[in-house]
Amino acid sequence: MSNENNNVLIVEDSGSIAVVYESWLKKAGFSAQVVDTGEQALEHIRTGAFRVVLLDLQLPDISGLDVLDAIVAEELGVTVVVVTASGSIMTAVDAMRRGAYDFVVKPAAEERLVTTTRNAMEREVLQKAVSQIRSDYAKKGGTHGFVGNSLPMIAVYKTIDAVSQSNASVFITGESGTGKEVCAAAIHNASPRRKSRFVALNCAAIPKDLIESEIFGHLKGAFTGATSDRDGAALAADGGTLFLDEICEMDIALQSKLLRFLQTGTVQKVGSDKSTKVDVRIVCATNRDPVREVEEGRFREDLFYRLHVVPVSLPPLRERDGDVVDIARSFLKEIAAEEGKSFGDFAPEAEDVLLSYRWPGNVRELQNVIRNAVILNEGDTIGPDMLSVSGTGIVAPRPGDTQAKSPVVEVDQIVLNLAQPFAKIEREIIEAAIAHCNNSIPKASQMLDLSPSTIYRKKESWEQE
Numbered sequence: 001m002s003n004e005n006n007n008v009l010i011v012e013d014s015g016s017i018a019v020v021y022e023s024w025l026k027k028a029g030f031s032a033q034v035v036d037t038g039e040q041a042l043e044h045i046r047t048g049a050f051r052v053v054l055l056d057l058q059l060p061d062i063s064g065l066d067v068l069d070a071i072v073a074e075e076l077g078v079t080v081v082v083v084t085a086s087g088s089i090m091t092a093v094d095a096m097r098r099g100a101y102d103f104v105v106k107p108a109a110e111e112r113l114v115t116t117t118r119n120a121m122e123r124e125v126l127q128k129a130v131s132q133i134r135s136d137y138a139k140k141g142g143t144h145g146f147v148g149n150s151l152p153m154i155a156v157y158k159t160i161d162a163v164s165q166s167n168a169s170v171f172i173t174g175e176s177g178t179g180k181e182v183c184a185a186a187i188h189n190a191s192p193r194r195k196s197r198f199v200a201l202n203c204a205a206i207p208k209d210l211i212e213s214e215i216f217g218h219l220k221g222a223f224t225g226a227t228s229d230r231d232g233a234a235l236a237a238d239g240g241t242l243f244l245d246e247i248c249e250m251d252i253a254l255q256s257k258l259l260r261f262l263q264t265g266t267v268q269k270v271g272s273d274k275s276t277k278v279d280v281r282i283v284c285a286t287n288r289d290p291v292r293e294v295e296e297g298r299f300r301e302d303l304f305y306r307l308h309v310v311p312v313s314l315p316p317l318r319e320r321d322g323d324v325v326d327i328a329r330s331f332l333k334e335i336a337a338e339e340g341k342s343f344g345d346f347a348p349e350a351e352d353v354l355l356s357y358r359w360p361g362n363v364r365e366l367q368n369v370i371r372n373a374v375i376l377n378e379g380d381t382i383g384p385d386m387l388s389v390s391g392t393g394i395v396a397p398r399p400g401d402t403q404a405k406s407p408v409v410e411v412d413q414i415v416l417n418l419a420q421p422f423a424k425i426e427r428e429i430i431e432a433a434i435a436h437c438n439n440s441i442p443k444a445s446q447m448l449d450l451s452p453s454t455i456y457r458k459k460e461s462w463e464q465e
Helices: 015-027 038-045 064-073 086-097 110-140 151-163 180-189 211-216 252-264 290-295 301-307 323-339 348-356 362-376 422-436 441-448 452-463
Strands: 007-011 031-035 052-056 079-085 102-106 170-173 198-202 241-245 281-286 310-313 408-411 414-417
Touching (some): 007 015, 007 038, 015 031, 015 110, 102 110, 110 441, 180 281, 252 301, 290 301, 323 348, 348 452, 422 441, 422 452
Parallel strands (some): 007 052, 079 102, 170 310, 198 241, 241 281
Antiparallel strands (some): 408 414
């Protein structure tokens, strides 16, 4: 199917409605064809001639949901927009969970139908490109100990593949809990140095007066407590990789000695006047902004440029598409086995919670939440009430907070009155985002970092008020 193909299949048993939809789409530049049963729809879709399907859920032979299930099961490669009556929105939400892209409520407005179809067409092109990238990468390599195949992570995997064959220093940045040590170990394990040791040292966890000894070693009597000679991490990693985590926490005085080590490749133990040649690759990491640390004088500029040869930036969990559910399932399997529990999966509503929350603590926080749910509950499926996170990741202002003291704030051209229940503030934000995205809930969900089904459920509850 070429990218020039703009064929839309309209599955609608009402002839008059189908004719209207067809005329709207053709006027907008699409090529449209109409069928009136589910079986006919599947026959046409299986030809590979269509990119988008407008699918009515009430069909004379089989349910529209059955058609959708067949499309997903057979991987027919079309993007489905569900068309439903206003009283069946929850059914449409169920269709979203089963693989539909979006839905349109009858009676559909021309602009809404055309815009949703155009968005679905654009999404189909993007999905095919993403699928091809993922397929190509899966044939070439793995995920290096990470879980997830989102595009940001595939970029990380490719960087690991590229840098692992080099001896250049690597500087990993990322928020706490994003897996910086996993990344460093992956670089080592994919490199020719993998037969030698990978030595990790957390610069923030070692007292300032001991870190020099931890890195370079010491002689007996070099300082109080040095009761014997000791090799440091640099000597232990000879032939392998030395990982210096939280490098920006290193004392400025020690940074000059680390720079000398990088320049000369020699180690001088504390209390010794002899130098030992070592072959060590340096990988370092920080959750700070290293450029800012240099600008503010807390990190040596010459050391930064010596270490920052190959930068690797790990994305936060909130920017990794749907990886959060895959990672959560991996943790669930592991932790349930450890705790002797029977949990095997998440309820759809629990997945919505996982996808909606922003995960400020990233993968480490997710692991803690899953462990908490497994330990404190019983059953086969994790429900939303078992997850100790906020469903939206938004916390209402508490009395005394700076925000709570101001009755009105303006956020990106939206004026919010904070002197009202939080539920109303949340509704105003969501409705403003939907309007900003030309009534596209999938686009609004991306803007707000919420799952589409969460927004649909909220809209349904608002309409029933």
